[in-house]
Amino acid sequence: MGLKQNLHSLREKYKGTKMAPAFNALHTFLYTPNDTAHGGTHIKAADDLKRTMNTVIMALIPCLIFGMFNAGYQHYVAAGEIEAVTSGFFSSEFWTLQNFSLGFWKVLPILLISYGVGLGVEFLFAVIKGHEVEEGYLVTGMLVPLIVPIDIPLWMLVVAVVFGVVIGKEVFGGTGMNILNPALTIRAFLFFAYPTWMSGDKVWVEGAVQRTKEIANGSTADAISGETILGSLAQSHGVDYSVMDMFFGFIPGSIGETSTLLILLGGLFLIFTKIGSWRIMLSSVIGALVMGYIFNLVVAAGWITDTSKFYGLMSTEFWHHLLIGGMAFGIVYMATDPVTASQTNKGKWIYGFLIGFVSIMIRVFNPAYPEGVMLAILLMNVFAPTIDHYVVQGNVKRRLKRAKLKTA
Amino acid sequence: MSKDIKIKKGLDIKLVGEAEHTTENAIISNFYSIRPEDFHSIIPKLVAKEGARVKAGETLFYNKDNETMKFVSPVSGEVTEVQRGPRRRIDAIKITADKEQTYVDHGKFDLTSDAEKTKAHLLASGCWAFIKQRPYDVVAKADSTPKAIFVSGYASAPLAADLDFTLAGKEAELQAAVTALSKLTDGGVHVSIGSSKSPLANLQNVTTYNVSGPHPSGNVGTLINKVSPVNKGETVWTVNAQDLVIIGELLLTGKFNAERIIALAGSSVKKPRYFRTKLGSEIATMVYDNGVERDGNDRFISGNVLSGKRVQPDGYLDYYSNIISVIPEGNDYELFGWNKPVFDKVSNTRALTFSWLTPNKKYDLSTNMNGEHRNFVLTGNYEQVFPLDIYPMQILKACLYKDLDEMEALGMYEVAPEDFALTEFVCVSKQPHQQIIRAGLDLMLEEIG
Numbered sequence: 084m085g086l087k088q089n090l091h092s093l094r095e096k097y098k099g100t101k102m103a104p105a106f107n108a109l110h111t112f113l114y115t116p117n118d119t120a121h122g123g124t125h126i127k128a129a130d131d132l133k134r135t136m137n138t139v140i141m142a143l144i145p146c147l148i149f150g151m152f153n154a155g156y157q158h159y160v161a162a163g164e165i166e167a168v169t170s171g172f173f174s175s176e177f178w179t180l181q182n183f184s185l186g187f188w189k190v191l192p193i194l195l196i197s198y199g200v201g202l203g204v205e206f207l208f209a210v211i212k213g214h215e216v217e218e219g220y221l222v223t224g225m226l227v228p229l230i231v232p233i234d235i236p237l238w239m240l241v242v243a244v245v246f247g248v249v250i251g252k253e254v255f256g257g258t259g260m261n262i263l264n265p266a267l268t269i270r271a272f273l274f275f276a277y278p279t280w281m282s283g284d285k286v287w288v289e290g291a292v293q294r295t296k297e298i299a300n301g302s303t304a305d306a307i308s309g310e311t312i313l314g315s316l317a318q319s320h321g322v323d324y325s326v327m328d329m330f331f332g333f334i335p336g337s338i339g340e341t342s343t344l345l346i347l348l349g350g351l352f353l354i355f356t357k358i359g360s361w362r363i364m365l366s367s368v369i370g371a372l373v374m375g376y377i378f379n380l381v382v383a384a385g386w387i388t389d390t391s392k393f394y395g396l397m398s399t400e401f402w403h404h405l406l407i408g409g410m411a412f413g414i415v416y417m418a419t420d421p422v423t424a425s426q427t428n429k430g431k432w433i434y435g436f437l438i439g440f441v442s443i444m445i446r447v448f449n450p451a452y453p454e455g456v457m458l459a460i461l462l463m464n465v466f467a468p469t470i471d472h473y474v475v476q477g478n479v480k481r482r483l484k485r486a487k488l489k490t491a
Numbered sequence: 492m493s494k495d496i497k498i499k500k501g502l503d504i505k506l507v508g509e510a511e512h513t514t515e516n517a518i519i520s521n522f523y524s525i526r527p528e529d530f531h532s533i534i535p536k537l538v539a540k541e542g543a544r545v546k547a548g549e550t551l552f553y554n555k556d557n558e559t560m561k562f563v564s565p566v567s568g569e570v571t572e573v574q575r576g577p578r579r580r581i582d583a584i585k586i587t588a589d590k591e592q593t594y595v596d597h598g599k600f601d602l603t604s605d606a607e608k609t610k611a612h613l614l615a616s617g618c619w620a621f622i623k624q625r626p627y628d629v630v631a632k633a634d635s636t637p638k639a640i641f642v643s644g645y646a647s648a649p650l651a652a653d654l655d656f657t658l659a660g661k662e663a664e665l666q667a668a669v670t671a672l673s674k675l676t677d678g679g680v681h682v683s684i685g686s687s688k689s690p691l692a693n694l695q696n697v698t699t700y701n702v703s704g705p706h707p708s709g710n711v712g713t714l715i716n717k718v719s720p721v722n723k724g725e726t727v728w729t730v731n732a733q734d735l736v737i738i739g740e741l742l743l744t745g746k747f748n749a750e751r752i753i754a755l756a757g758s759s760v761k762k763p764r765y766f767r768t769k770l771g772s773e774i775a776t777m778v779y780d781n782g783v784e785r786d787g788n789d790r791f792i793s794g795n796v797l798s799g800k801r802v803q804p805d806g807y808l809d810y811y812s813n814i815i816s817v818i819p820e821g822n823d824y825e826l827f828g829w830n831k832p833v834f835d836k837v838s839n840t841r842a843l844t845f846s847w848l849t850p851n852k853k854y855d856l857s858t859n860m861n862g863e864h865r866n867f868v869l870t871g872n873y874e875q876v877f878p879l880d881i882y883p884m885q886i887l888k889a890c891l892y893k894d895l896d897e898m899e900a901l902g903m904y905e906v907a908p909e910d911f912a913l914t915e916f917v918c919v920s921k922q923p924h925q926q927i928i929r930a931g932l933d934l935m936l937e938e939i940g
Contacts, residue, residue, distance in 0.1 A: 259866025
């Protein structure tokens with residue numbers, strides 16, 4: 084009684100009105116509805132879409148928290164205020180309140196904007212079109228803060244989120260109908276509309292842009308900058324991060340994608356819960372390793388020398404590619420989006436492999452934008468229905484052949 | 492001769508309230524009801540008008556498309572009411588039963604007769620209704636010749652009546668029925684059994700298959716798919732094992748005896764057990780005494796919990812079911828039902844659902860949807876519970892957008908709604924799969940026929 088009963092009467096009151104989807108969205112957040120099965124199966128499994136999406140969010144939370152610490156850490160290291168970590172994942176230099184608080188206050192607005200604007204658009208469309216508010220954005224809203232640079236101006240984020248949700252998803256009919264991964268659509272929009280805020284050596288460390296401006300205005304403070312590893316490699320600069328730094332994630336990059344360790348744990352969690360597709364994750368990793376290895380062989384054969392602009396990335400040891408850039412994050416959380424990925428199990432192998440393969444190819448051959456995984460996934464999103472088509476045709480042909488065999 | 496069919500994909504849903512192996516005679520029902528909607532796609536032409544007196548086995552109505560196909564009364568008595576729906580569609584034919592039952596004598600049948608005679612006998616005696624066909628999962632067309640006939644002698648659905656128990660001692664009837672049916676096809680009668688103790692295990696003139704694995708291993712659709720899937724232009728027939736008994740008894744004695752042993756099961760039933768009753772009888776004669784609370788908040792299902800029909804407590808046992816399931820209605824809200832850990836419900840994921848920890852636990856599930864209807868989102872989860880060589884999501888979508896060519900290419904001729912019961916159960920988007928498939932089959936039946 085009490086709250087439950089009151090909400091029930093409100094639900095009945097709003098039933099059939101324009102506001103019903105908006106009210107139901109909030110109501111179902113609190114209570115699973117009292118709807119019962121009518122025809123068909125009279126019992127239903129425990130999972131609904133909210134639970135599915137919630138599982139993905141749970142897998143993302145460690146990346147988010149790590150990202151907050153890392154934002155502060157990168158800032159203070161670049162500014163020369165603290166020493167770089169030396170003693171493994173639990174280094175005391177990294178897990179400090181100072182780091183966290185800087186990161187927290189930078190990331191929180193991004194997170195709020197992402198959810199606020201995105202869900203706002205979702206609610207608006209639900210009310211206009213009279214369908215229920217769907218849960219897809221719960222994950223998208225969490226992904227977005229993790230794949231943008233820390234210093235992204237918030238108004239850009241607003242524009243990008245509106246674009247991503249409307250053009251990436253709602254025009255197709257909402258969650259389940261979209262062709263492109265909405266979070267990546269948002270990122271791609273940012274990247275092509277505001278490239279200076281999405282690449283270079285200034286945007287990955289909090290305060291770098293600001294400091295550059297101050298110096299230009301006559302300030303005597305030291306410049307701070309933080310090149311991503313991919314950026315350095317693309318320009319064939321040396322990299323002064325150890326493999327362990329890359330694996331643990333103590334490197335500059337988008338907010339939540341640096342820690343391969345936590346992404347790996349998140350990925351294992353998704354596979355264990357059977358929410359994420361292990362086929363896509365595994366085949367993407369294989370694809371990336373194969374392409375990386377081919378490039379290593381090319382370098383070993385002497386076809387590419389250190390005078391070539393491709394040398395830096397081509398000569399990177401093939402398995403390092405999994406640790407740097409957004410590769411791991413993309414594979415675990417983006418490529419596995421069930422709506423935009425291949426839907427057949429066989430198709431998932433092909434789809435995943437090509438994502439890994441193409442990611443590394445773009446990385447190496449596109450020095451202006453060395454992060455290939457975003458474009459590779461978007462590209463394969465477009466091809467996923469084609470892959471599925473041919474996989475399904477295999478089944479159709481088998482059926483036709485069976486029929487012919489019978490009549491022959 | 493017996494072969495093994497072992498399936499891996501599927502899901503056993505273990506529920507509280509399995510029927511004990513004791514049989515009681517149900518209170519003899521005063522009223523019986525035959526609902527033409529049980530015979531999907533048949534348009535009935537009424538023979539027994541209101542007030543008419545019928546014997547058990549006497550024609551109530553026939554198929555408008557085939558006058559020889561009769562549908563008969565399970566009991567003798569008086570037709571007291573013909574309930575009609577919109578456009579004078581016949582919803583139900585209600586019969587008030589006599590105290591003393593009298594039967595039409597269809598005559599002892601010579602089992603060596605040829606196909607034509609066998610067919611005519613089954614059509615005239617009302618036993619044809621038990622023969623269904625695929626494609627379309629409807630009562631078999633009498634003018635077709637099936638490439639084979641399939642019978643599932645193993646029930647794997649949740650709480651299903653144990654056929655080894657309900658059919659025990661009926662070997663003679665079963666044998667007579669399959670002997671007659673084997674005349675109607677060149678491809679033979681194929682029977683699946685769960686164990687060698689099955690009354691169907693030692694039948695002659697059939698091919699038996701030992702099936703094992705999780706549900707839907709006992710579905711006849713799974714058997715067909717593994718033995719001889721339906722191709723375009725082909726037909727197979729299916730008969731429920733318990734209906735073979737009625738067919739067999741008719742052939743042996745000439746009497747249409749609608750008696751059937753059914754299970755009363757489900758967590759709302761105090762003493763789940765078996766009843767001897769007749770098809771079309773009131774379920775109230777079984778469910779209350781020692782069964783279900785009179786004013787409880789329960790769902791009554793004629794059939795199993797996955798594909799049965801919802802009936803009211805004053806409703807009737809449908810023509811093809813051998814179980815009445817009673818489970819609690821789940822029309823209540825659940826606080827934070829979408830994110831809290833779940834221990835008391837079944838799931839095939841591990842998303843804070845823990846049924847994977849206790850594979851042998853029996854669950855008390857209600858009819859709650861556990862979520863709202865959504866677009867198709869998650870992929871790959873249907874395949875885990877779907878053993879047929881068909882792409883379930885793709886065929887469902889083809890049905891939704893009504894692309895007949897694609898439905899045909901993807902295997903629509905092979906399936907029946909019940910094959911999609913498990914995918915519907917696990918669907919996180921809560922899509923009504925069986926309804927979608929039924930609508931798709933109806934569309935094909937109408938357009939292609």
